[in-house]
Amino acid sequence: MLRSSHALAAVLAIALPSAAAASPQSFKGEYTVSFLGLSIAKSTFSSHYENGAYAIEGSVSAAGLAKLFDDTQGTISSKGTISGKKMVPQAFRADYTSGKKASVVDIRFANGTVTSTQVIPAPGKRDPNNWVPLGASDLASVLDPMAATVIHADSLDQVCGRTVKFYDGEMRADLTLSYDSKGTISVPGYKGDTITCRMGFEPVAGYRKGRKALNYLKDRSRMMVTFAPLGQTGVYAPIHATVGTQIGTLTISAKRFEAIQ
Numbered sequence: 001m002l003r004s005s006h007a008l009a010a011v012l013a014i015a016l017p018s019a020a021a022a023s024p025q026s027f028k029g030e031y032t033v034s035f036l037g038l039s040i041a042k043s044t045f046s047s048h049y050e051n052g053a054y055a056i057e058g059s060v061s062a063a064g065l066a067k068l069f070d071d072t073q074g075t076i077s078s079k080g081t082i083s084g085k086k087m088v089p090q091a092f093r094a095d096y097t098s099g100k101k102a103s104v105v106d107i108r109f110a111n112g113t114v115t116s117t118q119v120i121p122a123p124g125k126r127d128p129n130n131w132v133p134l135g136a137s138d139l140a141s142v143l144d145p146m147a148a149t150v151i152h153a154d155s156l157d158q159v160c161g162r163t164v165k166f167y168d169g170e171m172r173a174d175l176t177l178s179y180d181s182k183g184t185i186s187v188p189g190y191k192g193d194t195i196t197c198r199m200g201f202e203p204v205a206g207y208r209k210g211r212k213a214l215n216y217l218k219d220r221s222r223m224m225v226t227f228a229p230l231g232q233t234g235v236y237a238p239i240h241a242t243v244g245t246q247i248g249t250l251t252i253s254a255k256r257f258e259a260i261q
Contacts, residue, residue, distance in 0.1 A: 025049050027230055028189075029237070030256040032063070036248045039063050045076075046260075054087070055079045056146055072098040078146035080109070085152035085234075088112050092144035094169075105169035107144055114139035117169050126208075134172060134205045142167040148175065151227060151236045156182070159227050159236050160197035171207045176200035180224060185239060189258025190228055194239060199223040216246050231259050 026048045033041035045058035061073040074096035080089040092107045104120040126133075148166040153159045160179040166172070177197040185194050201217045208214075217223070222244040227236040239257050243250040 025231070025233065026260045027237075028256060028258055028260050029254055031252055031254050034251045034253070041072075049082070052083075053079070053081050058146075072096060076146065078144055080147065086112075087143060087147040087150055087152075089144045089147050092146065092169075094145075107167070107169055109144075112141045112143075114142060114167060119169050123170065130209045132203070132205050132207055132209060138172045138205045139167065141165060142172065144168075149225075149238055151177075152234060153236060154234065156193060156195040156227075156229070156236070159195050167206075172204040173207075174200075174202040174204060176202065177225070183226070185226070185228060187239065187254050188256045190239070190254075192228065194226050194228045195236075196224055196226045199225050199241075213246065217243075221245065228257060 026046065028047075029045045031043045031045075032039055033043070040063060041060060042063045043058060043060040045056060047054060047056040056076075056078045058076045059074065060076065062071055074094060076092075076094045078089060078092045080087060080091070082088070088111070089107075089109045091109065092105075094103075094105045096103045102120070104118065106116075106118040107114060108116045142165045145166065145168050148164050151159045151162070160177045162177050164175040164177070166175050177199055180196045180198045183194050183196065184192060201214075201221070201223065203214050203218065222242070224242050225238050226240040228239040229236055237257075238252075239254045241252045243252075
């Protein structure tokens with residue numbers, strides 16, 4: 001799943017309640033993913049923060065009509081430390097099954113730099129004529145698919161206006177956030193102010209040149225992400241998002257967004 005649709009994996013990863021906290025805090029988020037108004041997936045994430053460290057676990061599964069065509073299920077985990085206003089990942093792992101086919105992505109970090117990546121099944125041979133290879137510099141100061149979508153800021157006004165370096169186990173991309181609008185939202189666990197950023201997508205390395213889906217996301221897709229605060233932590237997590245694709249709009253919505261401790 002991650003290798004076949006990197007951009008979609010990045011967007012699905014926004015279903016991530018996360019926070020930096022001086023005292024132990026836990027958060028929970030429940031999300032649905034819909035396409036053209038039809039439910040296709042659901043996800044649940046829980047996170048815990050204590051003594052400058054974070055641990056996040058989640059599950060993602062096909063739902064609704066999508067189960068008739070692709071009964072994908074998976075678990076995702078991420079852990080690391082918090083330095084100032086930055087997440088510093090140590091390990092990320094995604095385990096997926098689709099029918100009888102199993103896939104694994106395991107990434108290890110040291111001081112924010114990727115030290116090892118394991119992908120099962122291993123990617124096939126790449127054509128050097130159209131493949132953009134990863135260089136050592138591409139894997140420095142990057143975030144995994146979970147940590148990449150958490151914003152540390154002093155206020156809602158400062159959430160947008162930044163670029164995030166993202167690595168999913170194969171592709172390196174930059175996600176840019178620019179201000180779009182302010183609003184309010186009400187879901188179980190949260191009622192209050194939000195800020196919406198327009199998200200740009202720029203593949204950097206680890207991808208095939210000329211791939212139509214990536215070119216569409218880069219040049220034509222309208223991607224919007226709405227953030228809400230997690231308590232008084234100074235951290236903002238996605239609560240709603242829309243992504244334009246070549247065949248329609250993908251929508252991710254929080255059904256629960258709350259502190260549980």
